Amino acid sequence: MYRTLIRYGYVPFMLLGVNGAAVAVAASGGSKLWLVGLLLAAIGCSFAAERVLPYEAEWNRAAGDGGRDVAHAGVNELLLLVSVGVIPLLAATVTVADVWPRSWPFALQVLGAVLVADLGITLTHYASHKIGVLWRFHAVHHSIKRFYGFNGLMKHPLHQTLEMAVGVAPLVLIGLPFDVASALAVIVAVQLLLQHSNADYRVGALTYVLALNEGHRFHHLKWAGIGDVNFGLFTLIWDHLLGTFSYDPDRRFTSDQLGMAAKPNYPTGYLAQLAEPFRASGACHVTDAPSGDAPAVSTGTRRRKEGPVLS
Template identity: 35%
Template sequence: MDWFILALLISALIFIPLEKLYSKDPQQNILRPHWRTDLSYFFVSHMLVQFILIFITASSSFLIGWAASTDLQSSIQTLPVAIQFLLAVFVADLGQYWLHRFYHVVPWLWRFHAVHHSSTHMDWLAGSRIHFVEILLTRTAVLVPLILLGFSPHALNAYVILVGIQAVLAHANIRINGGWLNYLVVLPRYHHWHHARHKDYMYKNYAIHLPIVDMLFGTFKLPPKEWPTRYGIFGKELPSGILSQHLYPFKKNDVNHQATTKSGPLDK
């Protein structure tokens, strides 16, 4: 609970003023529609991530026994912490890229990931809207390999901090031009296009941290200066509220997959 309150206060104190000063979409009120739902998600997401971290850390001695190569672990552990951190970010993003891509193309996974894409507003809270099943899958799938590869606790902690910052920043309603940084690190405009209600971007910009990962696999797409004008999923909208949205993927009338939906207007 202390971690949740601290994370919420720090995020609010940093990003609410930034969104007021440099907003991409000006808002009359700080509290936009569905803010209560996303605040609930903020709480659930942070609590779940903490439990996952505690569980994986407690299980680290068991996991080490599954390591593919002790020599590889030793090689990584001899690297400076800064290099370990950069390598961990790249390795994690490779794994997240493919899992994220599967979320979009495998229908039963899309049902859960659609919750994240259901928000029609992008701001510092929007990135917290993630189904608990997706949180469990993603965090476990990313953190376990990093432990198996032998990255030091300092490098892992630095990576977790980066995830917390970048997840908020990438969804924030902040107009950052970025320049050459757009090709080096995922910034708001890059990730906003991934959330855009635009048929040309349904399967683009999967990387969480590094655009080079999208470049490697042919899914990088970023216009020179434009920002998307509409966000959300195609076709039938999800119900409102965190409880209804968490139950929705388990119902038969689940949200249409992006690739197969025929209803709903498409941006040109």
């Protein structure tokens, strides 16, 4: 019974329950400590769901990466909260035209912010796979060998800052309110937990629309080109338009398929990962997806052979 409840109820609980509570708190002007509490509750639910209904039981066991992942999550979540804190200052100094739709219901304002941020973050993510200097920093996120909730927050802090800056900049320029930004910060964190979750949940046809774990696992395939798919944070709408959507319901993933084939010995320590983008070894090079090892990935309704890309 519990497994069935998690399989079909976990995502609605997080998207509607936790996010809905965050929107309600932000709309009421309540203490932002409630938002921190909601975030901690979401993390607890994420770990619980992964243990009751794991996609891959091995991914629930730390492999010398637990402390590193906690460090990444703590630093990046703090950065996310700090970025929300400076919204009033930014709004007062860089707003081009204060045309924010304050007359809309608060929940609709948040939804609009989510969709705008999704476009900016998706395009930054896409560019990070194509531009060498950006990939140096994004590679930290792709070094993972197990796929679980905390992986969503395992990013180089400079890359995390860039993604959020690009995603939120258009909103700030038109007068993003502080309370909407506060709700957005929680929703981003919840989405990252869901997107990288090891819970074997199901969302049916929404797999083709929402950027959740079933689709995002394809993005973490270790072969260059093969993993350059499903870039969206909240939705897969932009991936459909970019031609980068990929999904095969029969595909099964293991740790051997994750990481970076071109950099199998990428540093695993927190401080080493912060330094790696600045070292010569953190550079990119062009390579072809191996035809013998990497299986074909279904993109839309057809299968394609990937060309040379950065790895």
